[in-house]
Amino acid sequence: MKDDSSIDALKQELAEKGVEYCIGAYVDIHGAQKGKVVPLSHLSHMAHGSERYTGYALDGLGQEPNEDELTSIPDLDHVIQLPWQPKVAWMPADNHFQGKPYPLSTRVALQNVLAEAGKMGFGLNLGIECEIYLLKRQADGTLSIPTADDKLGKPCYDIKSFMDNFTWLDKMASTIKTLGWDLYSFDHEDANGQFEFDFQYADALTTCDRLTFFRMMAKHYAEEEGLLATMMPKPFANRTGNGAHFNMSLYDLETGKNLFACDPKDDRRGLGLTELGYHFIGGILKHGRALCAVLAPTVNSYKRLIRRGAMSTFSWAPVFNSYGSNNRTNSVRVPAGGGRCESRNADGSVNPYLAAALVLAAGLEGIREKLDPGAPNDDNLYTIGEEERLARGIDFLPQTLIEAVEAFAADPLVTSALGEGLRNEFITYKRNEWEEYHLGISPWEIERYTHLF
Template sequence: MKSNEEIQRIQKDLEAKGVKYCIGAYVDIHGIPKGKVVPISHLPQMARGSELYTGYALDGLGQRPNDDEIASVPDLDHIIQLPWQPEVAWMPADNTFKGEPYPLNTRVALKKQLAKAASMGFGMNLGIECEIYVLKQGEDGSLSVPNPDDKLVKSCYDVRGFLDQFNWLDKVATTINALGWDLYSFDHEDANGQYEFDFKYADAITSCDRFIFFRLMAKEFAKQEGLLATCMPKPFADKTGNGAHFNMSLYDLKTGANVFACDPKEDPRGLGLTPIGYHFIAGILKHGKALCAAFAPTVNSYKRLQRQGEMAYFSWAPVFNSFGSNNRTNSIRVPMGGGRCESRNADGALNPYLAATLALAAGLEGIREGLDPGKAQEDNLYELSEAQRAERGIEFLPKTLAEAVDAFEADPFVTETLGQELRDEFVRYKRNEWEAYHRHVSAWEIERYSHLF
């Protein structure tokens, strides 16, 4: 908690920059930001938890209509002045209840897990690859690629496709760098109208905060162009989906050194990972099916996690609970040079705090128990026969949200990590989502069955 003097200094600095209002933005179970707005003169009160919320009005915060209110406390070390609305300062926030951290808040859950990592001498670094579509929305709500001439079957890295959305790309890229996130690459991704932004990794809390803000910022700048930006996992059945690959490593709290990194020549498996790194991966694989519910948390997510589907070529999306080197058919990849691992089943709809909490907890379990992830898979796993897959002991990830939620609910590790209430809230909301999906009669069903029978 900041001292009164520190809060007053921050307030004066924001006022000097033209800030008139402050948002203390926490997220619901889905990772969608929520919060109240206060005049800058009331920042000291907000910093002490003055803003109260009826939890029952929010998804996944576990309250009934007769419960006391929760409060939000802004993190004054992670303030962003909105580039498109400089009168407003954005502050990621945590919920509290009766003065204590509220356990159903996923940012609070991540902080709790980071404290457990700290007790083992570790901090967590995280980089999230941001993949996103920029699309035109019709009056009927349908989505389409803005340029009708953009019809390349393989449009990855396409320069013309990149330049099509230069105004939007420039706004996003310029803002990322102005915020100090260190954008080092961005490009036209694999699908028509799809782009990716890669900026430098940071500590887990900071990277999760940035991902939440990125989704908000990208949508705002697209709206200014008359378009819709979406991180929806699979907007089109015949095009690549939106990932949000989690690149993870642990560092030594005393020295800051990456404890996953070593010279590949010193690694018997040749991937450039220390035993700690392999133990971490093994923990994630041990709980891979349960973690999939957090990494891929929507009905639509599992239309991305297909070997090919309606695409003309392989989808790039992982369907196996496996790991390997620079092999994108595994769910866990160790990029060239090592020093980190990448969870590839993470998609653009995730709540990053929830996913990071569970991934870190699973990795720490792997370290504590000295788990071994087995042999790295270097083949194109999409092309393995079922007999070959079974012989290697490679299991599928869940194929539907229902399967993923079943695995999430059945794994005691999830309850140990999140607590019973947060685990139950996630299960309840995701089961409701699955059931609502199955009650809905889709256009595909009408087209297929209405004249057939």
């Protein structure tokens, strides 16, 4: 927490920029933002825990109605003045309980694991690829792509489709650049109405804050256009899903050096990754099935993690607990040039703090135990036979949310990394989510069975 003089200086700086209100935004177990708004004059009060919350009213904060309230403490090093409403300053916040960081707060959980990495001399750099649909809601509630004449069977990288949505894209890109995130690429993605934004990686906490803000920003600018933006993993059965791929490397806390990077000639596997990087991947693969629960945390996520499904081509989504080179049929890949690894399981519904915490914990275990991930897989794993898959020791990732949650519940790493309270809350909410889904009657069932029987 900053001292009072630093807070006063920040208040003065924000006042000069026209800020009148401050949001201290924390997330629930799903990654959805919650918080209160205070006038700028009360920023110091909020920074000292004035804003209290009934944890029982929120998902995943583990409280009963009789318990003391939580507070939220804003991170004053990560303040963003809302570009579309400059009177408001947004700042990520951490939940506290009785004066201490609250372990069931997922942002706190990430900081706890980062502290463990720090004891080993490591920091985590993280880049998240933001895939998102821009859609129109019809009068009957169904969703469609905004441009009626977009009939392309292969719209990936299509320039016309990009320009048809330029107003929204320009607002997004201009804001990302203004915020200093270093936008280096954006394009029309593989499905009609789908786009991707890629901005520079940062330390893990900063990147998770940015993804949280990105979602809010994308939805706001879409609403200005009378549209809806969503990072839902699979809005359409016959189109590509929304990934949120995690690109990761460890760096030396003293020098900032990338500890995964080496010359491919010095790497016996030829991918440009140090042994430390391979051990990190070994930890991810050891816990791959459990990690799936936090990287792909919704019922809908597993409509994305398929080979083909209702699509005419391969889905590009990972279904195997495997790694390889620049090969998108693995769940973990080492992109060309090396120096990082990419977890492709993560989708647009991810709570980035929770997922980053557990993935980092798995990677650190891999380093401590010097886990060898084996030989990289360079061929199309969608097409290999079952006998060969088994011979290589490649397991399937979970194919439903409940399968992933049971793997999560059975893995001891989860409790050691997240604590029993957060572990149990996640399991409870996700089992309930599966049960609600399983008990619901879908339009597909009505259409099929009312006529069949």
